[in-house]
Amino acid sequence: MVNETPFERLVIAAYRLPFKLTKTKKGYKAVQNSGGLVSAILALSENFKANNKVLKNSKIVWVGINDNLAENVPPESFENENFDILPVTITPTLNDLFYGGFCNDLIWPLFHYFPSYSVFNNDYYKAYQEANSKYCEELIKIIQPGDFIWIHDYQLMLLPEMIREKIPDATIGFFLHIPFPSFEIFRLLPRRWRESIVKGMLGADLIGFHTHDYTQHFIKCVKRTTGFEVHQNIIYTPNKRVKADAFPIGIDYDKFHDACLKEHVLAEKQKIKLHLARQKLIFSVDRLDYSKGLLLRLKGYETFLEKFPSWHSKAVFNMVVVPSRDNIEKYKKLKKEIESTVGRINGKYSSLAWRPIIYQYKSLSFNELVALYDLSDVGLITPLRDGMNLVAKEYVACQIENKGVLILSEMAGAAAELNEALIINPADNIEMAEAIFKALEMKPEEKHTRLERMQNRISNYNVFTWAFDFFNQTFDTKKLQKLVSVRFINKAISSQIVTDYRKADRRILFLDYDGTLVPFAKFPELATINENTVEIIKKLSNDDKNQVVIVSGRDKKFLEMQFAGVNVSLVAEHGYYIRKGVADWEVTINTGEQWKEAVLPIMNEYVSRCNGTFIEEKTGSIAWHYRNADSDFAQLRLHELRDDLSEIIHHKTDFEILEGHKVLEVKSGKYDKGQAANALLSNQKFGFILAVGDDKTDEFLFKALPDSACSIRVGLNPSFARYNVTDISVLLELLEVLAE
Numbered sequence: 001m002v003n004e005t006p007f008e009r010l011v012i013a014a015y016r017l018p019f020k021l022t023k024t025k026k027g028y029k030a031v032q033n034s035g036g037l038v039s040a041i042l043a044l045s046e047n048f049k050a051n052n053k054v055l056k057n058s059k060i061v062w063v064g065i066n067d068n069l070a071e072n073v074p075p076e077s078f079e080n081e082n083f084d085i086l087p088v089t090i091t092p093t094l095n096d097l098f099y100g101g102f103c104n105d106l107i108w109p110l111f112h113y114f115p116s117y118s119v120f121n122n123d124y125y126k127a128y129q130e131a132n133s134k135y136c137e138e139l140i141k142i143i144q145p146g147d148f149i150w151i152h153d154y155q156l157m158l159l160p161e162m163i164r165e166k167i168p169d170a171t172i173g174f175f176l177h178i179p180f181p182s183f184e185i186f187r188l189l190p191r192r193w194r195e196s197i198v199k200g201m202l203g204a205d206l207i208g209f210h211t212h213d214y215t216q217h218f219i220k221c222v223k224r225t226t227g228f229e230v231h232q233n234i235i236y237t238p239n240k241r242v243k244a245d246a247f248p249i250g251i252d253y254d255k256f257h258d259a260c261l262k263e264h265v266l267a268e269k270q271k272i273k274l275h276l277a278r279q280k281l282i283f284s285v286d287r288l289d290y291s292k293g294l295l296l297r298l299k300g301y302e303t304f305l306e307k308f309p310s311w312h313s314k315a316v317f318n319m320v321v322v323p324s325r326d327n328i329e330k331y332k333k334l335k336k337e338i339e340s341t342v343g344r345i346n347g348k349y350s351s352l353a354w355r356p357i358i359y360q361y362k363s364l365s366f367n368e369l370v371a372l373y374d375l376s377d378v379g380l381i382t383p384l385r386d387g388m389n390l391v392a393k394e395y396v397a398c399q400i401e402n403k404g405v406l407i408l409s410e411m412a413g414a415a416a417e418l419n420e421a422l423i424i425n426p427a428d429n430i431e432m433a434e435a436i437f438k439a440l441e442m443k444p445e446e447k448h449t450r451l452e453r454m455q456n457r458i459s460n461y462n463v464f465t466w467a468f469d470f471f472n473q474t475f476d477t478k479k480l481q482k483l484v485s486v487r488f489i490n491k492a493i494s495s496q497i498v499t500d501y502r503k504a505d506r507r508i509l510f511l512d513y514d515g516t517l518v519p520f521a522k523f524p525e526l527a528t529i530n531e532n533t534v535e536i537i538k539k540l541s542n543d544d545k546n547q548v549v550i551v552s553g554r555d556k557k558f559l560e561m562q563f564a565g566v567n568v569s570l571v572a573e574h575g576y577y578i579r580k581g582v583a584d585w586e587v588t589i590n591t592g593e594q595w596k597e598a599v600l601p602i603m604n605e606y607v608s609r610c611n612g613t614f615i616e617e618k619t620g621s622i623a624w625h626y627r628n629a630d631s632d633f634a635q636l637r638l639h640e641l642r643d644d645l646s647e648i649i650h651h652k653t654d655f656e657i658l659e660g661h662k663v664l665e666v667k668s669g670k671y672d673k674g675q676a677a678n679a680l681l682s683n684q685k686f687g688f689i690l691a692v693g694d695d696k697t698d699e700f701l702f703k704a705l706p707d708s709a710c711s712i713r714v715g716l717n718p719s720f721a722r723y724n725v726t727d728i729s730v731l732l733e734l735l736e737v738l739a740e
């Protein structure tokens, strides 16, 4: 079932084009590339053609490099019935550093949990940036309104942000086909690289992964790398909300399922049966790669032969390894080791009539592949790490004539969906051997039950459902962005504010400090105001019509230092102290300090229990700051601290727990920023009231002001303020205009 798409044209950006060009006497001939992504998009393109109502332009645009980098391929060679092709041209040297280097010598091993195989090289990183910007250059030449730009995989992680910079409104989805590792692995990347990768991906509107685990790993890395807030998979970047979610890639189920009964496949099956002599068939097919667990699979099979001699001569393992990257030393070595291990096992167990392993180093035709899937009694798919693994799903789809059993590694993304398979740890040779035995001995009813459930699931969430789910969620994210952006100050609103300001004879401006005038720093004392901002405040406060009030949670001393010589009123400690102009400080309420004896020891305990947190003690309040701690761990401790403190203060009805930006504070509830503002307004008439702030403590201020006030919250959070601005710089620009 295909939905209508909410866009007009699909533009795919992936490392390589979907076909290889081979030189013939008549020119170049295109041969489709094997691989998960190409299989998926090709199925989608065939589906688009069959349902040409779906898109206004049913041809998918595909942007990628062609493998014949050193040759001068004539443009007409790229003409293709399925795609409008846009080749990206990079030099072979750049490609070696970018693709061979950064992508395959660093990201591939690292993201597949082989850090010792990872090569860290500054030239690789530079090439990665350069190559990503080449893709960006090509893309921006052709992008039109109504396009959906779908960027794929680890080769192009910087591209979403690059496009966003050039075309801020673009609709961009990013999908990662390989695992996203845990922060402990990701942090092995140099800080600069990991920051640019995370920010690069966050240029998209929607970021998709195969599994919930990878999504959570990414979110954790976002929090640790950028400090952005994340609520229910929505990342609050300074400019927009970005969603990260799991979209387990599917297969074109019907294509595989139905192929099993097609004439050519039936003929292939006949050929295979002739060779099998009633032996049970165990089958695997993978690209040559260390992540696929090929040597450990052979070890598991050898253990099976050792432990279950009754199966000698009755079962045979057909291991197909598809040539890949075998010009690289590591892969060459792996191939040699596989071949010598196969030789050793066959040498040890073969008889005149039986060879336990049939090893093939080649790629199979589609018909051969489907025939082998269908005829085999066991699909032995045991990668050490795999983003998804489409072979496992294809195997399940092809169980028609001979119902088989899937043995699947728990390290494959597919294991999250195919839990009726025999799930094993690929490094545990005994578990693998026992699973092979169990699969071969399994009763038909059990095989049927297991298969039926898996077939139902993967036929429902197939490659089309996957793609459309991704498209729809991207557009839902776009809608969400629009919903919150209506409150953003645009040009029209900003000129209205300026007009209202200029018209007024008396004005009062309430300005919060941290997160509003000054960005957060690692420690509060480091967040000092810069000269430009002071100049703006000076200009505003020197205007006779203006009264400028700094409304902060900071203590008196700090504010006095930051605003020395500036003609402003100060509200310190959320309104505990007020200083009107040059007058002395007034205390709004004296809570004494005795209450602190109960609160301080508890907060101190939480400083020891959560690394990176610290206490700020003020006259009227105590604050626990957790901005420098691991955000998930701090959230856990925050809940506990809130509970512990509530118990202490619940009988002190006049005390409250206040939550600001990565800070929890205990203070008396008898004063707040709103009440302080009211004290300053004190029934005077102002023609223009401005209030700006960035966190929950400023909401008291926004709520206390009359409806006519112009209130602005910095950041994307919903607020009582009338407007939001994305960040401090936008606010300072507005203040500067007012000050002129």
Ligand code: GDG
Pocket: 034, 035, 036, 037, 039, 177, 178, 249, 285, 286, 287, 322, 362, 363, 364, 365, 366, 369, 386, 387, 388, 389, 390, 391, 394
């Ligand atoms: C990445 C991730 C993720 C393989 N050999 C032959 C052949 N194939 C086809 C299979 C299947 C595809 O290639 C392999 O897909 P995988 O999922 O196993 O892996 P990768 O392509 O390396 O790709 C992976 C995938 O992206 C999708 O997101 O699952 O985890 O690493 O479709 O059928 N096809 C033919 N002959 C072969 O010899 N005809």
